Amino acid sequence: MTDRGVAAFVGLGVMGYPMAGHLANAGFRMKVYNRTQEKADRWAREYGGKAQPSPADAARGADWVMTCVGNDDDLRAVVLGEEGVFAGMKVGATLVDHTTTSAIVARELAAEAARHGFGFIDAPVSGGQAGAENGVLTIMAGGDEEVFNSVEPVLRSYGRTIVRMGEAGSGQLTKMVNQICIAGLVQGLAEGLNFAMKAGLDAKRAAEVMSGGAAQSWQMDNRAATMVDGKFDFGFAVDWMRKDLGICLDEAERNGARLPVAEMVDRFYADVQEKGGNRFDTSSLILNLAADSDISQDET
Amino acid sequence: MTDRGVAAFVGLGVMGYPMAGHLANAGFRMKVYNRTQEKADRWAREYGGKAQPSPADAARGADWVMTCVGNDDDLRAVVLGEEGVFAGMKVGATLVDHTTTSAIVARELAAEAARHGFGFIDAPVSGGQAGAENGVLTIMAGGDEEVFNSVEPVLRSYGRTIVRMGEAGSGQLTKMVNQICIAGLVQGLAEGLNFAMKAGLDAKRAAEVMSGGAAQSWQMDNRAATMVDGKFDFGFAVDWMRKDLGICLDEAERNGARLPVAEMVDRFYADVQEKGGNRFDTSSLILNLAADSDISQDET
Numbered sequence: 001m002t003d004r005g006v007a008a009f010v011g012l013g014v015m016g017y018p019m020a021g022h023l024a025n026a027g028f029r030m031k032v033y034n035r036t037q038e039k040a041d042r043w044a045r046e047y048g049g050k051a052q053p054s055p056a057d058a059a060r061g062a063d064w065v066m067t068c069v070g071n072d073d074d075l076r077a078v079v080l081g082e083e084g085v086f087a088g089m090k091v092g093a094t095l096v097d098h099t100t101t102s103a104i105v106a107r108e109l110a111a112e113a114a115r116h117g118f119g120f121i122d123a124p125v126s127g128g129q130a131g132a133e134n135g136v137l138t139i140m141a142g143g144d145e146e147v148f149n150s151v152e153p154v155l156r157s158y159g160r161t162i163v164r165m166g167e168a169g170s171g172q173l174t175k176m177v178n179q180i181c182i183a184g185l186v187q188g189l190a191e192g193l194n195f196a197m198k199a200g201l202d203a204k205r206a207a208e209v210m211s212g213g214a215a216q217s218w219q220m221d222n223r224a225a226t227m228v229d230g231k232f233d234f235g236f237a238v239d240w241m242r243k244d245l246g247i248c249l250d251e252a253e254r255n256g257a258r259l260p261v262a263e264m265v266d267r268f269y270a271d272v273q274e275k276g277g278n279r280f281d282t283s284s285l286i287l288n289l290a291a292d293s294d295i296s297q298d299e300t
Numbered sequence: 301m302t303d304r305g306v307a308a309f310v311g312l313g314v315m316g317y318p319m320a321g322h323l324a325n326a327g328f329r330m331k332v333y334n335r336t337q338e339k340a341d342r343w344a345r346e347y348g349g350k351a352q353p354s355p356a357d358a359a360r361g362a363d364w365v366m367t368c369v370g371n372d373d374d375l376r377a378v379v380l381g382e383e384g385v386f387a388g389m390k391v392g393a394t395l396v397d398h399t400t401t402s403a404i405v406a407r408e409l410a411a412e413a414a415r416h417g418f419g420f421i422d423a424p425v426s427g428g429q430a431g432a433e434n435g436v437l438t439i440m441a442g443g444d445e446e447v448f449n450s451v452e453p454v455l456r457s458y459g460r461t462i463v464r465m466g467e468a469g470s471g472q473l474t475k476m477v478n479q480i481c482i483a484g485l486v487q488g489l490a491e492g493l494n495f496a497m498k499a500g501l502d503a504k505r506a507a508e509v510m511s512g513g514a515a516q517s518w519q520m521d522n523r524a525a526t527m528v529d530g531k532f533d534f535g536f537a538v539d540w541m542r543k544d545l546g547i548c549l550d551e552a553e554r555n556g557a558r559l560p561v562a563e564m565v566d567r568f569y570a571d572v573q574e575k576g577g578n579r580f581d582t583s584s585l586i587l588n589l590a591a592d593s594d595i596s597q598d599e600t
Contacts, residue, residue: 174496188481
C-alpha cells in the first residue's frame, strides 16, 4: 500500500469510526483520538493505527486532520482547547471538520486556522451510517478553493459526491438546506401514510404505487414500509435532527428565511422526544399522528 | 389495427385529450364528448373518432366509458344528469372515472352503476400532462376486482402502473395520500431552496448535491431549478391542488387523520391564489417565502 502521508481522525462515533477506517484502507498512516478511549483502542486494533491521549497528540505531525464530533461546543473544545487539534497541528496541514455545526463556528475556525497557517474546510456529510460504512457519503464543503482541491482526493476515501459550495461555512449552510428539505418531506410522508392507514388502505402498497410519480422521494422508497410497521431504528436519531433543526432556525433568524414548516416539524420532533423517542430515527414523526401512540420500540 | 370495441371518453382537457388519443391509437372505436364542443371536434379531426352532442350519446353503445372532468359536481352532472353517461350506457359496460374526486362520490356512482348493471371503477391518475401525453400514467384504482381485471388491459393504453387498491373509493383515497405527501414535500423543498438563496448559496447546485441523498425527491430532481428561476408553468395548477387538498381535508375530518402540515400548505396555496397565481404549478409555494414576491409570471 502506498504511503499517502499521515491523517488524524478525532471522533470515532458511528460516522467517524468507519470513515477513519476508509482512510486507513486507502493508505494513510493514522492517528486517532476519541473521548472514550476504549473506542479508539478498538479502532487501533482493527485498523492498526495509533490511539492518542488528546486531539493535540493526534494532530501532531499529521498532514490532514479530520474531526467528526457532536456539536459546536464539542468542536470548539477538540479544536481550540488546550489539548485541542490546533495545539498540535503543523503549519500547512489542513483540518477538515465533518461535524454538522453552525456556519458561525465554521467561519470562526476558518479564521483561527488562517491565523495559524492551517487550512480549514467545513465538510458536513449526508448518507448516514450506511453511507459512512460503504464509503459513499455526500460531502458538502466550504472553504478556500485551493485547500479544497488539495483535500478532495483524501475525502474520496469515503465520499462519493464531494462538492465545494463556496467560502467557509458554505458546507454547513448546504447541510442546513438538506435538513430543512427533509423536515417537510418526512412530515408530509408521515401524514400521507397515517391517512392511508386511517382510510383503511394498504399503506405500503400505496407507497409503492406513488413511488413512480411526483410524490416519490428517497424517504418514501426507503422508509415508508418501516414507518407503517412502526420501526424507527434506521439511523439518524431525533435528538440529532433537533440539534440540526435548531442550527437551521438560528441561521434563518439571521438571514431572514421563513421556515414555517421546518419550525412546526421541529416541535413535532420535540413531541417524539417527550414520548421517549430520542433515539428513534427521523421517520418517527408518524408517531405523533397515531391515535394512541405506541412507542414501545426498542431504543437502539 | 384490431378492433378492440367501442370506447367513449368524456372530458377532453389537458389529461383527457391525450388519454383518449392513446385509446384511438390502441385500436378502440372512439366516441368523445367535451363541454366545449370545438375541442371534441378538434380531437375527432386529429384521431378520426366522433364528437357527440352529450355524454349519453357518447356512452351509447360503448363497451368502456371514461370520464375525466373537473370535480365531484362536474362528475355527477356528466354521469347522473338527464343527458349523462348512465342515460346512454348499455348493461354490462364499464365506467372508468379518471377525475380526482371525493371517495364519497366514487362510492355513490359505484352503487348507482351496480343498480343499472354497469361496472364502475374510480381511477384517478398521477403523472401530469406529460404522463398523459406519453401514456405512462400511474392509475390508482378502486372497485370490483373482476371489473378491474376486465378494464386493466384497456387502461394499459395510457397507464404504466395500474393498481387496484381495494373497493370503490380506494383509488380516490390513494390519490389523496399522494397529494398529502406532495404538500409537505414541496413546502419543505421551497423552504430549503429559499433558505439557500437567502444564505447566499447557489441553490441549484445545492439541489444537485442533495439529490444523491436522503433529501432526494422527484420534486427536487424536476422542479428545484425551475423554482429557483421562478418559473411555475410546469403543469398541475394551484387551483387544482387546492381542490384536491380540500378533498383530503374533508376526508380526514371523517376518518380522523391529522394533517397539520397539509392544512398549513393548503393555506399557503390560498396565499399564492391571492397573489394571482391560480394557474401557477404547485412549486409556486416558494413565492410565499420570498421577501418581495415577484409573481410577474406568464399565466399559462
